[in-house]
Amino acid sequence: MGDIAALAKVSKPTVSRALNDSPLVNPETKKHVLSIARQYGYAVNRNAQKLRHKNTDTIGVSIDFGSHRENHISDPFILELLAGVSEALGNLNQDLLLCAPRHNDTDSLYHIYSSRGADGFIFLGQGHRMDMLDEFASTGAPFVVWGAPTKNTDYCVVGSDNLAGGQMAGRYFLERGRRNFLFIGDISHSEIYWRYKGLQQAVEESGAPVALNHIALNNFSYESAFDAADGYLNTADSRPDAVLAYSDTAAMAFIRLLADRGLKVPEDVSVVGYNDIPAASYFSPRITTVRQDTYQAGKLLVSKLMQILDNENPKSGTIKTELIVRDT
Numbered sequence: 017m018g019d020i021a022a023l024a025k026v027s028k029p030t031v032s033r034a035l036n037d038s039p040l041v042n043p044e045t046k047k048h049v050l051s052i053a054r055q056y057g058y059a060v061n062r063n064a065q066k067l068r069h070k071n072t073d074t075i076g077v078s079i080d081f082g083s084h085r086e087n088h089i090s091d092p093f094i095l096e097l098l099a100g101v102s103e104a105l106g107n108l109n110q111d112l113l114l115c116a117p118r119h120n121d122t123d124s125l126y127h128i129y130s131s132r133g134a135d136g137f138i139f140l141g142q143g144h145r146m147d148m149l150d151e152f153a154s155t156g157a158p159f160v161v162w163g164a165p166t167k168n169t170d171y172c173v174v175g176s177d178n179l180a181g182g183q184m185a186g187r188y189f190l191e192r193g194r195r196n197f198l199f200i201g202d203i204s205h206s207e208i209y210w211r212y213k214g215l216q217q218a219v220e221e222s223g224a225p226v227a228l229n230h231i232a233l234n235n236f237s238y239e240s241a242f243d244a245a246d247g248y249l250n251t252a253d254s255r256p257d258a259v260l261a262y263s264d265t266a267a268m269a270f271i272r273l274l275a276d277r278g279l280k281v282p283e284d285v286s287v288v289g290y291n292d293i294p295a296a297s298y299f300s301p302r303i304t305t306v307r308q309d310t311y312q313a314g315k316l317l318v319s320k321l322m323q324i325l326d327n328e329n330p331k332s333g334t335i336k337t338e339l340i341v342r343d344t
Contacts, residue, residue: 017058018280024052030136037109062285075321076134077101078125081117083205083236091236091265093291093310097140097162100314108318122151129157135322138162142173142206158324160317164206165332172324173332174317178207181306181337182214185260185288188304188339190222194258194286197228198248200241200270201262208262211290211306213258229256241266245273257285260277264289264296267303271344287344309335 023030026049033041034049035065041049078095089095098114102332105112113134119125128134135158142149142163149161153171165173189197199215201208219226231248233240241261249255261267267289271281281287289296292307312335323330 020049020053020058022055023056024049032233032239032309069323071135072111072132073109073129074113074134074139075318076113076115076125076128078115078120078137078139080139080143080145081120082145083141083202090238090297091263092293093137093263093265093308094140094293096293096310098314100310100312101138101140101316101317103311104314104318108322110318120145121146122148125152129155136160136325138317138321144204146206158321160320160324162317164210165334166206169332172320172330174313174335175207175332176308176313176335177337178210178341179214179217181290181308181339182211182216182260182286183218184337184339185211185306186215186218186222188288188341189258189260189286190218190224191283192258192286195224195226196254196256197226197258197260198256198264199230199260200233201227201231202233203230211260211262227254230263233262236263236265238265238269241269242273245270248278249273255279255285257276259285259287261287261289263295263303264291264299264303267305267344268295268299271299271301271303281344288339289344292340296340297342302340304342304344305340307338307340314328 017031021031026032026045028203030041031049034046035053052273065071077098125137137159139159139161142161149171160172160174162175163173163306164178165177197215197219201211203212216228219228231244233244259270261270267287271287274281274285280283280310288307289303292305296303316333316335320333322329
């Protein structure tokens, strides 16, 4: 560092501040110091820095791999959410540590925390790991969860208004005179359950003679949705005229299945997806869907975790959902 200071003709503390992106150094000086440091191959050892400081400035992110087929993530929404979290962490100069599937148990995660591998965690998806999250909460490690906020959880949960999302889809179908509804999704997942309940409430509140059926899925893959829907249509007494899918990926699978059977969307069947992944607006036909803002979600998750790391006790939070009407 002394050599860089001499070459840049500034003090060693100024070099240190410039390399650590301190606001105390003016932009022109910082640019000059960084240019000389790059020229002579000097780089800050961030791991060594972390050992000297109380915090590691690293946040672990745990994905609900178990809800995906053989740990293969085929639904883009979780990656969009991960990108939102990554951007929010990057804005705070925090590193992101993505936890491997076999390190998603309480002991492994607590070892990462206690060995100063991460200051805290963001769990993307509750799935079927509610018991593990309850157990992890008892360790005292800081974390937040993307999922469905409830009154009974002992940790901070951030999620979208899934009940309202289901209600909006139901009203959309009712306005189009649909009377035979089908919901596709695993309602043992809290988030998906509330989407189904919203659809059910819209039906009950309307007082209209509407049938509501449900298809359960094994995982979040396109193949699972396609195969389950195919089996349902092969055995159902009547064809649905309105379908709410738990995700845009599942909506795409159902639309493809209908096309294979010579049925048109939306003429024969109205379809609403969920999440508003980028492909939804380019699919043919363009998918009507319930939008979850992944940028806002990532920002809120990171903000809540930073509050916890500052010894605050933030409440769970909910982001709004919005029905995006397109062609289906």
